[in-house]
Amino acid sequence: MIRLVYVSAATVPFTDATLAQLLLISRENNTRAGITGMLLYRDGDFLQVLEGEEHAVRETFRRIARDSRHARTLVLDDSAISEREFSDWSMGFRRVSREEMPQGFVDFFDRRFDPETVAQRGGEAITFLRSFRAIA
Numbered sequence: 077m078i079r080l081v082y083v084s085a086a087t088v089p090f091t092d093a094t095l096a097q098l099l100l101i102s103r104e105n106n107t108r109a110g111i112t113g114m115l116l117y118r119d120g121d122f123l124q125v126l127e128g129e130e131h132a133v134r135e136t137f138r139r140i141a142r143d144s145r146h147a148r149t150l151v152l153d154d155s156a157i158s159e160r161e162f163s164d165w166s167m168g169f170r171r172v173s174r175e176e177m178p179q180g181f182v183d184f185f186d187r188r189f190d191p192e193t194v195a196q197r198g199g200e201a202i203t204f205l206r207s208f209r210a211i212a
């Protein structure tokens with residue numbers, strides 16, 4: 077299995093209704109493909125983790141990356157895993173605000189970190205996503 081974590085920026089406004097529609101399709105597809113994960117959305121930016129069999133995750137991510145509703149996709153983590161961390165969700169979701177960002181993390185949504193240190197950010201991104209797992 078693999079885990080893929082990325083950030084991206086919305087190119088269109090996402091309302092509660094359009095996010096719900098996106099989640100409906102994503103959850104149907106992910107259930108069929110055996111993919112689990114979580115999607116966070118903050119002020120027009122996404123952070124998503126996908127986990128599952130390699131071919132399923134890569135095929136799903138290829139489709140996601142082609143989606144014109146977001147751009148500036150940046151992969152933070154692409155690694156082999158032996159266990160799922162988000163096994164309860166075909167796609168957990170949280171809309172988060174700046175106020176509820178956990179302390180002590182680089183702001184993944186703002187991409188303020190140096191792109192050359194992206195490779196080191198994968199583990200941090202997962203810890204960050206984990207902190208939302210309990211409350212999603």
Ligand code: FAD
Binds near residue numbers: 084101106136140141
């Ligand atoms: P498509 O022909 O691409 O689209 C099917 C339906 O999706 C359309 O009928 C429409 O309702 C909607 N849609 C697609 N593109 C647009 C658009 N540009 N504007 C408005 N509506 C549109 N898919 C997953 O399967 N799993 C995921 O975890 C997942 N996560 C996503 C995360 C983000 C941040 C975004 C932006 C998209 C995500 N998607 C995910 C959606 C994915 O990009 C595809 O749209 C979806 O998988 C359907 O792909 P498709 O080729 O089968 O159908």
